[in-house]
């Protein structure tokens with residue numbers, strides 16, 4: 001009898017837990033190349049975490065790699081991607097000090113170890129075991145997400161919340177500028193007019209009013225950049241030799257800084273690969289900043305670099321530039337709408353990924369609208 005009562009109590013408890021478990025909708029990558037918008041359990045928050053009701057999330061180039069299974073085994077399925085997102089805090093854990101329910105927040109998705117040589121030098125993007133929310137652990141393509149307080153940045157409510165979802169990608173541009181040390185009056189060339197290249201352009205234009213040149217193979221992307229920044233010079237590398245044109249534009253001297261944001265190499269007759277193109281584009285003692293995550297090795301002629309005693313720096317994710325980006329959004333010195341080509345309901349996520357893959361010239365940043 002006592003045992004029966006015990007079993008009954010236990011079953012009752014399980015039932016209560018079951019009914020108390022809240023659910024939400026999320027875009028789950030159930031198999032590579034196949035998303036399912038489905039009900040999953042809503043995350044619980046730890047004492048130092050907040051629960052964010054996601055408002056908007058952006059689809060990134062890395063998400064496209066995850067989608068195709070190219071990040072396997074780093075990203076395992078089933079999985080909820082999404083590392084570019086913003087939303088409104090709906091609940092806070094008891095140890096959360098600076099944030100409150102109702103606050104608008106952007107999330108810096110990087111998770112560093114704090115112990116490796118780079119972390120000990122406070123150089124977190126180079127952490128030897130760097131993880132990202134939405135790449136290594138479930139991310140923001142969901143109605144709710146739990147995030148520790150230290151990853152949050154407060155976003156002024158005067159900033160449209162869909163712009164806040166662009167803070168991560170725009171911060172990549174600001175980080176690249178700080179890695180390359182872009183100064184007032186510097187002349188700049190950006191190889192690649194995709195999401196990263198256009199984010200660099202936005203950040204660069206807050207630093208220098210001098211010549212900015214953009215290179216790509218797709219006229220539509222160049223025209224998109226030009227329609228928002230009419231003072232830039234664009235070069236289609238399929239129609240003109242970009243290195244020759246950069247020399248011409250800079251009066252034979254070369255530019256101060258070249259950014260490489262192509263990430264892959266397409267053979268174009270008479271044109272060297274983008275990194276070597278950057279080296280050939282700069283003046284003596286100039287700087288090349290590389291961001292493209294290509295998989296294939298690219299041949300460089302080292303004497304071209306040495307003769308110029310040039311510097312190559314790499315730039316990965318961002319490092320504290322969120323505050324600078326949010327401040328620029330608040331001041332209105334950026335053009336976030338220039339990055340956004342589409343806003344979709346999250347049920348349409350599968351279409352979003354297919355649009356990016358099948359028509360890269362027509363789509364740049366696709367935002368998913370959750371709330």
Ligand SMILES: [Zn+2]
Pocket residue numbers: 060061062083084
């Ligand atoms: Zn990204």
Ligand SMILES: [Zn+2]
Pocket residue numbers: 112113114115116117118119126127128129130
């Ligand atoms: Zn580390």
